[in-house]
Amino acid sequence: MSTTNHINEQGYYGEYGGAFIPEMLYPNIAQLKENYLAILSEQSFQEEYQQLLRDYVGRPTPLYFAKRLSEKYNTNIYLKREDLCHTGAHKVNNTVGQILLAKRLGKKRIIAETGAGQHGVATATVCALMGMPCFVYMGEIDMKRQAPNVARMKMLGAEVIPSTSGSKTLKDATNDAIRDWINHPEETHYIIGSVVGPHPYPDMVARLQSIISQEIKLQLQEKENRTQPDHIIACVGGGSNAAGAFYHYLDEKEVNLIAVEAAGKGINSGESAATSQLGNNGIIHGSKTLLMQSKDGQITEPYSISAGLDYPGVGPMHAHLFSSKRAEFLSVTDDQAMQAGAELTKLEGIIPAIESAHALAALGQKKFQPDEVVVINLSGRGDKDLETYINYFDL
């Protein structure tokens, strides 16, 4: 039973996952499915991937013992500093891997979706690095909310295409990227930014993010003489940073996995993105998973102050971790997250992304023992969120 929390051969985590795609996408998805594991384990791929993670992304990222935060919560808190990655978040781990894969599949053109713009920036960055044309779909509303990231992508040479359909946000940008792939089936690779979408994307992205927990194990061994923390905490929108932080602990039941979703203005406020609390089984972007939807099966629009967490579904791995109770799911409101972000800034001199501030806010909801080790995945830095912080705290 050692592999129960990993994907099975049919592309499912328990009852979640699969590839519910139109026939137009079948050849591309089949090609990926048949090749991704072989490519990811090729020696030349691994050498190039590891070298770029080290010299370009700046890995390994530190595992930092947060002394003053630990004192405040009377436990031992380590921060996994993904915020120190090049481009400012963990997203680049995945885009570096996928662009190397795209090259090995002979693809000449890259497309991506983005919500807050972090994945779009990470994709535009590796496209610049590899000299590949890059097209990023972004909801028209998000383009206005995240103007600096739009400028960054443009400066990096990407074309940012506004999504004007539906709710004009992340889910619609994803729809438009999929439509682009249908229209350009042969030369294009679609770099999905999270552990969502049809199989094999959730597994492929989880593997490319698994470097996070791989490093945590080694670093904890050095610092605490143990490979397992008692708790790992990560925020979940689609769930890529959580998938990476949980990956090597999925089948180590001694380690408590804590996933933190965005409750927005409150679970029952009608403005929330806490999919595990508000969603039920269905199909979104080619994957069977938990999603927020109307009684009639129309996908609803989530809300969070954090643009990286307002996705109406979660990856199928997380749906499975939730339903099997392998992971504990918490939800944190906008206010709690903003306070947690301010607290980390004051105590440790680190301004976190508002996404990551949701993971930090779990400290206020859970009581940890003085001898326990808690790892919090600090998935991104707060530079991109300064305007939100300024407005919220009237700075």
Place this chain on the structure above:
Amino acid sequence: MNRITHKLRENKKLLSIYFTAGYPQIDDTKTILEQLEKSGVDVVEIGLPFSDPLADGPTIQASSTQALKNGMTSEKLFEQLKDIRKSVSIPLIIMGYFNPMLQYGIEKFCQKCEEIGIDGLIIPDLPLEVYTEEYQEIFQQYGLQNIFLITPQTTEERIQQIDQVSEGFIYMVSSASITGSTNSFGEAQQAYFERIDQMQLQHPQIVGFGISNAETFQKATKFAKGAIIGSAFIKHLTENGTQHIDGFIKQIRM
């Protein structure tokens, strides 16, 4: 015999029309169906609108968004179609994405379709493998033909597999594109149409995507049994409401 099978035996090229239920007005469904039959359309695909139609271009997306705003749901559509067999006798197919059907309950959905007299379903995001493993028996129990898509990129081996599982016809997507693309059906498409024709499949093919007028209808049906018009008809509805449907159809099949 299923009305689709019966229709496919007629010695003529078939014209099929797609429209989004609940568009332009919520209660237009019945009027549109009656008009289409009167104008000589052979098969109608009734689109069940979805918030996130992955395989559709801007025209059908916009009609779906509007239809949902107008209040269209599975329940509402079934209610509108309750007595449709009193006035419409051509084959009717419901085309929609899988999630709304899943939420309604697949068996309950199929049962409703049978009660009403729906002949088939087209569900672009229900893949062949999942259909055969989980749903084929239920569809067959309620006499529903499940129509599969093939594209220019579909391998010969997979086309054969699809032909084995298909009932009625095979929906042949004209080019690598979403719905509503403009298309002149050049050499590449003609070669693809001919290649599929030469495969001598058990099931006739009806071409969809990119057909908008008499010229593209004729080119699409040179080898295939028929062709489907969607976005062009939606545009007609946008401009004319339910007026002049007969004129639109007559200019396609002159």
